Amino acid sequence: MTHARKCWAVAAAAALMVTLVPASSAIAEQARTPISQPAVSGPIPGTVPGDRLSPVLADTYPFFSTPDDLAGAGYVEQEFYLSGVADGWDLQGNLVASDVPYQTRILVRRPASDHRFNGTALVEWQNVTAGYDLDALWNGEAIMRAGYAWIGVSAQRVGVNQLRGWSPTRYGTLDVTGGGLYNADELSYDIFAQAAKAISSGGRGSPMGRLDVRTVLAIGASQSAGRMTVYYQNILPKVEPVFDGYAFIVGNAPTRVGEEPVFQVLSETDVRTPVRPSPDTDQFRRWEVAGGAHSGWRGQEYRMPISVRDLGAAPVYNCTLPPFSRMPVHHATAAAYDHLVRWVRHGTPPPTAQPLVFNPDGTKARDSLGLALGGIRYSQLTVPTALNTGDNSGQTFCVLFGTYQPFDQATLDELYRTHGGYIAKVVLADLRNIHSGYLLPADARVNLREALASSIGQ
Known part of the structure; x- marks a missing residue:
């Protein structure tokens, strides 16, 4: 429990x-209304082999199955059907339907054995802004390194409908609309909560196998964070709590103070005004990452081959400025999850962080290189080799990508006279962030390897 x-x-x-x-x-x-116990069936047969399948065999593996080396880390990926009856809620938290039948899927990436498991399940509300399920918060390196289990929940109509079309054989029976009666995702909140209940219940047929789940965290990015905000703000006070803590990443967060702690991590893109809706409290933390983008380079690089495999092509964007900030916002989320677990289990609140700085006219304050002032400042920003910002413009999603513009050689030579001097500055900046609680030591080692492999100062 x-x-x-x-x-x-x-x-x-x-x-x-x-x-x-x-x-x-x-x-x-x-x-408070109890959350119903859903039925879980699976794992659904079929996984992606080492060589990529042809489109005609798309029925044999989960959509957006990860190409990460799970087996090498002692992990497995399994997909399950989740079914039952769900209540429907509107955006204001009014009950609009009861006991509506549904069936969806959950995608589970977990340690294969209990000795690799840290006891915490990260339950992600799959993002559907692009028109299909996106595991926006799957950070395989950090998640598997720490021993978390990750569970992606398909709670919304857009994502489920795309799955049905992508593979009618595998997903044709899925429905989260009550046969088309509830197309505004009224059932999504209860479905998400029921998935958490299935994860934490254990027992025979559990999607977690024999793992002993001690802590269940709700996580969601962008649009999904907005859905989770509605749930926490308006619905959670009326229903059984099934999550121990909440992480709202690059998106909205609730202003209501509840029993379950709330952690909000924002990129520079997401902070558009000096007015913060909620101050830090004993139950709320907000971090803002200077130079970070709502959707940055790391996520784009990870999803590119998956998009080619499952969608036929990766999207191409024509942005005003070179896109995809390389500021590692995922380092902040990795640290935030660890803090959130300690907060839940031991009552230890996470460290606070300085907000981004704004000018009197409401624009973001920047230094002579164009880098944002304030916020969490990773070594990629305080020991810069490029201009990373959260700003951009252009077609479709360009406004979310930030910018990445490498410095020319003359600028690099002026900033770093020797390679050793550059390395020393990176190490010092990372040590400060580790001490402040914003960076995990393992991610600092990643930064060090990248700095050592660079030609900066040589």
Whole structure:
């Protein structure tokens, strides 16, 4: 049983013991609707072999199956059907439907054995902004290094409909609209919560195998963070808690202060005003990453071959400036997950972080190189070799990509007279971020390897 469900069970039991004048909190706990236990079937047969399949065999593996070396890290990828009946909620938290049948899928990447598992499941609300399910927060290197389990939930109509068309054999029975009656994703909130309940329940047929899940975190990026905000803000006060903590990445976060801690990580792209809607509290943290993009280079590089394999081609963008900031926002999310686990399990709040700095006219303050001031400042920004910003413009999604413009040789020569001097500055900057809690030591080692392999200062 997870921390959230234990607390809810204790509160519910206490409410039942109050017979004369119940406290308001006890009444609230009594009124919260239990989350239904869904049926789980699978794993669904079929995985991607080492050589890429032809489109005619697309039915044999999960859509957007990861090309990462899971086996080498002691991990497995499995897909399951999730089905049951779900309640429907509108954006204001009003109940608009009850017990509507649904079937969807969850994609599980987890340690194959318990000794590799750190006890925490990251349950991601799959992002559908592009018109299909996107595992936007799958950071295989950090997730597998730490021993997390990752679970992607297909909760929304757009993503599920695309799956049905991509492989009618594998996904043709999926439906999250109640047969077309609820096309505004009214069922998505309960489906997401039921997926978490399936993950934490364990037992025979569990999608987690024999892993003992101690902590369940809800994570979502961009549009998915917006959906999770509606859930936390308006629906969670009325239903059984099944998540122990929440991570809202490059997107909205709730302003309501609840029992479950909330961590918001934003790139420079996402911070468009000096007005912050919520200050840091004992239950809320907000980090802003200077130079980072809403959708940066690392995610684009990871998804390019998958898009070619499963969609026939990778998207091409014509942006005003060279796109895809290389500032490692994923380093912040990796650190945030670790902090969130400690917050949930031990009550240890994460460190606060300086916000990005704005000029009096409302524009972002920048140094002489054009780099943002304030925020979390990784070595890629404080020991720069390129202009990384969160800003861009142009067609379709260009506004989300930020910019990456390498410095010319004259600028590099002026900044770094020797290779050793450059390395020393990188190490010092990373040590400061480790000490501040913004960077994991393992990611600092990645930075060091990249700096050593560069020709800067030579």
